[in-house]
Structure formats: C-alpha cells, structure tokens
Amino acid sequence: MKRILFPTDFSETANNAFIHALEFANAVQGELILLHTFELPVIDNQFFPQNYMVMYESLELAQFDMFKEEIPKLRAIARQHNLGTVPMSHRLMDGSLLYNIEKAITEDKINYVIMGTEGATGWASFLLGSNTANILDEIDIPILSVPSQAVYRKVKTIGFTTRFRPKDKKALKKVLKLARLYHAVVKCLYVKTASSDVDANLIEEWKTEFSTEAVTFNVVLSDDIEGTILDFILYKDIDILTMLSYKRGFFEGIVNPSLTKKLTKNFEIPILSFPIG
Template sequence: MKKILVPLDFSETSENAFVYALEMAKLYKAELVLLHTFELPILDSQIVPFNYAEIYDTLEMSNLDHFKQEMPKLKAIAKEQKAQNIVMNHIMMVGDLIHAIKEVVDQENIDFVVMGTNGTTGWFDSFVGTNTSSVISDVSVPVLSVAHDEKFHKIETIGFTTRYREKDISALEEVLAIAKKMKAKVKCLYVKTSASDVRGEAISQWESHFVNENNLEFFIIPSEEVNETIEEFLVNQSIDLLAMVTYKRNFFTQFFTTSITQKMSQHSRTPILAIHE
C-alpha cells in the first residue's frame, strides 16, 4: 500500500492540501500519514530556572490534545470527500519541520508528500523560501504543493514542462501514469529560447517514446521569457496541475522567484507536482 505524507498545522492552507491528499489516497488506495510538529521554546536558564522534561511533557500533551481535537474535523472533511475509509495515521514530532518530514519519508517509506504553501501576493513570488520549497529540495519523493487558497477541483489537464532531456522521459512516464489514474490528459511544454541546444531530430526521437499515448499533446513555444511563457501556458491551456522536474535547485528557484505581472499573479494558484531528476 502506498503512503502519502501530509504535514498539518491545522490551518486552512494545510486543510486544502489535506483534501488533495485524500483524493490521491482514493486513487491509489493509499494510507495517509498526518504529521504535526512543534518546537521547544528557547529559555535562558541563568535567568529563570526550569525543568526541560517538565516543559517538554507539557508542550507534548498540549499539542497532542490539539491534534485530538482536530481529528473529528479532519474525519468530517474525509467523509465529505467520500474518503471516510482512507486509513489515517498520525505522527507528532518535536523539532524542525523539514528535518521531521525527511525523517518520516525515510522511516515510513513515504511515496508522496502533499503540503500547502502560503502566499500573500502572487503564489509563485512567495513559493521559494517557504517550507515547501525546502521540502522539494531535500526529500527524494515527489512533492505535491497546493496554494493556500486553492480549493480542490477535479484534475482534468496536467501540464508538464520539459527540456527534452533523456531523464525527462521517465518523469513524463510517471506523470502519464498519474494522469491515467485521474482520467486526465497531459500537455507537454517546451519553451524554446535562442540559446536552446535541442535539435529537431532529437525532439522527434524523444517524442517517439510516447507515440501510443492518445491523451498527450506536445507544445513548443519560441520565447525568451521562459517563466512568463509557462505561466501563460497554465492559463491558456486550462492546466489543473503542473508537473515539473526539479533539475538543479538553481533552475527551480529561478522559476519561482521571477517577478510576474498582476494579470498572471491572479492565475498562479495551480498545484505543482515536483519530480526529482
């Protein structure tokens, strides 16, 4: 059985991600692992004497009580999504969230991470620097990130960006497998700049791997503005989920830290599935 990790802080942001996780769990008949973390306060023992064990026990009980209080709400959401039969286990850990996620991914053999990301202006502007981008960089499994105000809706079209590299073939195969589960189509985008080194013969050979895929389309768009072209593609092609290979961190970071126009910021709530190269 597959396992999907969902970090929760019981905010609306994490609840939105929880719904996406439920939908994935239904598709894969997967188990959800709900993770909640808390940190110990930094205290100066020279000023106020204290007992570390007592403080830890108090905070642990307080967070455990909070978790128990929230579980009925999560179960109600699951019932509303017709996912009440999904197995849900929870883990509570003290310490840094990123470290906890990495540890749980390894120890529990997690297959996916689904988590929310906060945003104040355009989501893409605020993406890097959040916990979500750190998780994408540091864990070895695919990460589905959901914007803080993005309510779940049926995924009918998945976008996939490529550079027509050899390693992109297996990533697209993975995306196609997900699309078939979701009964969705896939639209593959290559933004061709003047510096692009991919020749037409290589593109044809690359695409030939997918000649029997009926629900797959390829788009090659000449442009020097890679980031803006991807963003426009999301809107123009009604993309419900964007899958990207992370490549090196600097490329992924560059995409998400690029400034965007006011028009595009209104449409930058597309969930993103990050797949490691």
C-alpha cells in the same frame, strides 16, 4: 499501496491542501500519513531548576491536546467530500519540520509529500522561503505544493515542462502513470529559446515513442520562459503542473512581482515537483 505524507499545522491553507491530498490518495489508492510537528523552546534550566521538566511537559501536553482536537475535524472534512474511506494515520513529532519530514519519509517509506502554500504570493514563500525551500532541496521524492486559493477540481489535464533530456523522459513516464490513474491527459511544454540546442529529430523521436499514450508535445518559440509557462497553464487549462527541476533559481522569475500578480488572478494550481536524478 502508495504512502503520502501530509504535513499540517491545521490552518485553513493546510485544510485546503488536505482535500487535494485526499483526492490524490484516492486516485493512487494510497494511504495518508498526517504529520504535525512542533518545536519546544530552548530554556536555560539554570534559571528554572525546579520547573524545567514541568514546563516542557505542559507544552507537550498542550500540543497533544490540540492534536487530538484537530484530527476529528480532518476526518469530518474527508467524510464531507465522500473520501472518508481513504486510509489515514497520524504522527505528532517534536523537532524541526525538515528533520521530521525526512525521518517520516524513511520510517514510513513515503512515496509523495503534499503541502499547502500561502496563496499565489506564497509561491515565493514556498519555493524561496527558508523551511520549505530546504525541504525542496533536501528530500528526494516528489512534492505536490498546493496554493491556499487552489480549489480542488477534477484533474483532467496535467502539464509537464521538458527539455527532452533522458531524465525528463524518465519523469514523463511517471507523470503518464499518474495521469492514467486520474484518467487525465498530459500536455508537455518545451520553451525553445534562441539558445536552445534540442534537435528537431529528437522531438520527433519522443513523439513516436509516446504515440500510444495520452500525451501531446507543445513547442513554443520564446525567450520568456516563465511567461510562456504561465500562458501554457491558462490556455491549455492545466489542472496540475509537473516540473522536473525545483531548485530555487529556476522559480525566481516565476514569482517576481509582476508575474505574482498574474498568478493571484489566474494560476492557482498545484505544482508537482519531481527530484532530479
């Protein structure tokens, strides 16, 4: 059974992503592990020698009480969407988000991480901001990021950006396996720029190798890589976009001010990032 880690702060953004996580877990017949983390403040105990432990115990208890109150609400959301049978367990951990995610991945043998992001403008925060950017850079399993305005819809079409490298082929096979679970099709995009060096024969080899799969290959001539990806999402009606590389530099063009405005209006879809290697 696949194990999916879902870090949550119980915000509206996280609760929206929770629906996507439930549907994902249901599709892959997996289990959700809900993770809530908190960091206790650093207190110089020389000024509070008597109350040092009392203060920490009080803060920990407050987090635990909040955790107990919020978990039933998430289970209610699951039942409202007819997903109450999805297996779920819970973890409340003290420490930094990245540290606890890495710890949970190791201890719980996690296969995927699903996280909410603060809307289209939050793509910049998610992909470039401190905490989550570190998560993207450090962990070596797929991450599904869900913008806050991305209302769940049945996954029928999965987009996949490629440069026809061997590592892309390995990732595509994983995407196709996921697509079969969703009963979805995969549409691949290669943006051929003036400096592209992919041979046409290689593309034909890929088409032949995957001829029995529910996948199509789209080659677009353009030097505007990010804009072409956005157009691809819109015109091919992509429900989830999968990408192999999620290093910050790649996404800086996607989240520039003009493109962020377009994203806000039209491109609120989840991005599934596969680690390189």
